[in-house]
Amino acid sequence: MKAVLKKGFGIGGRIARTLAADPAPSFPFGTAEYWMEQALLQSMESVGRAQPNPAVGCILVQNQQFIGRGSTRAWKQEHAERVAFSGIDPGANLHEAVAYVTLEPCTHQGFQPPCVNLLLQSPIPKIVIAVPDPDPRVNGAGIRMLREAGKTVEVGILGPEARAWNLNFFMTRETGRPLWAAKWAQTLSGHLCDASGHSKWITGAESRAHVHWLRQKYDSIVVGARTFLLDQPQLTVRDCAEPHHRSPERFVFDPKGRTLDLPSERRVGFRILVCESELRARAGGIESGIIPVPAPVDSPELWGVFRQVLESLEFPRPLQSVLVEGGPGLLQELLKHDFFTVVHRFVGARSFETVSEEHRMAWAPGEGWSFQTDEEIHGDRLHEWIKEV
Numbered sequence: 001m002k003a004v005l006k007k008g009f010g011i012g013g014r015i016a017r018t019l020a021a022d023p024a025p026s027f028p029f030g031t032a033e034y035w036m037e038q039a040l041l042q043s044m045e046s047v048g049r050a051q052p053n054p055a056v057g058c059i060l061v062q063n064q065q066f067i068g069r070g071s072t073r074a075w076k077q078e079h080a081e082r083v084a085f086s087g088i089d090p091g092a093n094l095h096e097a098v099a100y101v102t103l104e105p106c107t108h109q110g111f112q113p114p115c116v117n118l119l120l121q122s123p124i125p126k127i128v129i130a131v132p133d134p135d136p137r138v139n140g141a142g143i144r145m146l147r148e149a150g151k152t153v154e155v156g157i158l159g160p161e162a163r164a165w166n167l168n169f170f171m172t173r174e175t176g177r178p179l180w181a182a183k184w185a186q187t188l189s190g191h192l193c194d195a196s197g198h199s200k201w202i203t204g205a206e207s208r209a210h211v212h213w214l215r216q217k218y219d220s221i222v223v224g225a226r227t228f229l230l231d232q233p234q235l236t237v238r239d240c241a242e243p244h245h246r247s248p249e250r251f252v253f254d255p256k257g258r259t260l261d262l263p264s265e266r267r268v269g270f271r272i273l274v275c276e277s278e279l280r281a282r283a284g285g286i287e288s289g290i291i292p293v294p295a296p297v298d299s300p301e302l303w304g305v306f307r308q309v310l311e312s313l314e315f316p317r318p319l320q321s322v323l324v325e326g327g328p329g330l331l332q333e334l335l336k337h338d339f340f341t342v343v344h345r346f347v348g349a350r351s352f353e354t355v356s357e358e359h360r361m362a363w364a365p366g367e368g369w370s371f372q373t374d375e376e377i378h379g380d381r382l383h384e385w386i387k388e389v
């Protein structure tokens with residue numbers, strides 16, 4: 001099966017960049033792909049900072065050299081084009097320059113003025129765009145305005161790669177709902193842990209660092225109660241390449257309230273979603289950080305209610321995406337209930353001595369899933385799928 005994204009790219013961007021700054025170029029120097037890859041690398045500087053804005057990169061090139069570059073600042077602040085134009089080399093001649101942007105310039109007044117005006121007011125003759133903006137207020141209008149002004153506009157260079165990198169933005173624009181992504185690490189036989197529930201370490205340090213990078217992309221992370229109890233995961237961003245802009249909001253799905261017996265300091269930094277019926281059975285009030293889910297434990301409506309409760313909570317910025325990091329019990333239920341439109345699957349070379357069937361992921365991509373990424377990360381494999389909606 002052939003992956004959609006070009007070699008070296010995944011939903012987390014240019015994969016080598018997530019492990020170290022300045023990765024080797026993927027394309028011959030001076031080609032449109034070469035420069036668009038530079039713009040995409042520039043956009044990766046905004047990981048975890050731009051959301052819910054798309055993390056965009058813009059570079060300005062004259063005589064095959066950078067004369068300006070920028071990436072989206074924090075939400076409500078400057079877009080990539082404005083940053084690039086504000087720092088142009090003093091000796092640059094824009095009449096001979098080309099702008100490479102990973103997303104169609106915006107045409108609407110939001111928290112920032114429209115970027116397309118910057119390009120229209122500048123003498124720059126050529127703009128290369130990776131992918132059109134799906135926002136209904138833009139949606140081709142930026143490209144049209146630039147062409148009508150007599151500029152040369154090329155669209156589609158590294159388009160799938162740029163869309164995958166900002167998939168959370170694209171999908172929420174297209175569906176109006178937050179995107180849910182699954183991530184797991186399995187052995188070749190599909191097991192996520194051994195029979196006694198130990199999962200350290202199926203994959204190597206580099207794959208785990210790449211997961212930290214992925215976490216920054218997502219606004220929130222969920223794990224199951226058993227994973228929380230057994231692994232005591234931190235779920236923070238620590239080991240990937242800089243920048244480290246944020247760690248996501250962390251949640252535990254714990255319908256039966258198993259984690260409530262822990263000393264409360266073990267739950268610091270996590271919010272725990274527990275069925276209301278289980279909370280009622282307990283003495284004392286509901287502590288802060290415990291979120292009641294108004295559905296019975298084994299009811300069919302539990303999953304829909306859980307989703308609705310989580311999606312309507314308060315977040316530092318509007319919620320765009322949720323990453324579920326396991327374990328197998330939670331992942332299989334959510335796959336069954338059709339939560340996900342993204343799967344990040346790591347396959348490690350190691351195997352366990354004892355295994356149990358309940359910890360094996362029996363998932364195979366069904367209809368609608370498209371295979372995006374097939375990459376080696378230091379001896380492990382990363383497979384990614386997107387379900388188009």
Ligand SMILES: NC(=O)c1ccc[n+]([C@@H]2O[C@H](COP(=O)([O-])OP(=O)(O)OC[C@H]3O[C@@H](n4cnc5c(N)ncnc54)[C@H](OP(=O)(O)O)[C@@H]3O)[C@@H](O)[C@H]2O)c1
Binds near residue numbers: 193230
């Ligand atoms: N390799 C990896 O990527 C990876 C990632 C994470 C974890 N792990 C491993 O996975 C193991 C834990 O996985 P797990 O599958 O045992 O648990 P889990 O997925 O961590 O937790 C599942 C949670 O969902 C609840 N649940 C499951 N099915 C349900 C249903 N039909 N109705 C209501 N609630 C339901 C469970 O309830 P109960 O409280 O009743 O069980 C539990 O709270 C650990 O050993 C961990 O090391 C591996």
Ligand SMILES: [Zn+2]
Binds near residue numbers: 079080081105116
């Ligand atoms: Zn803009």
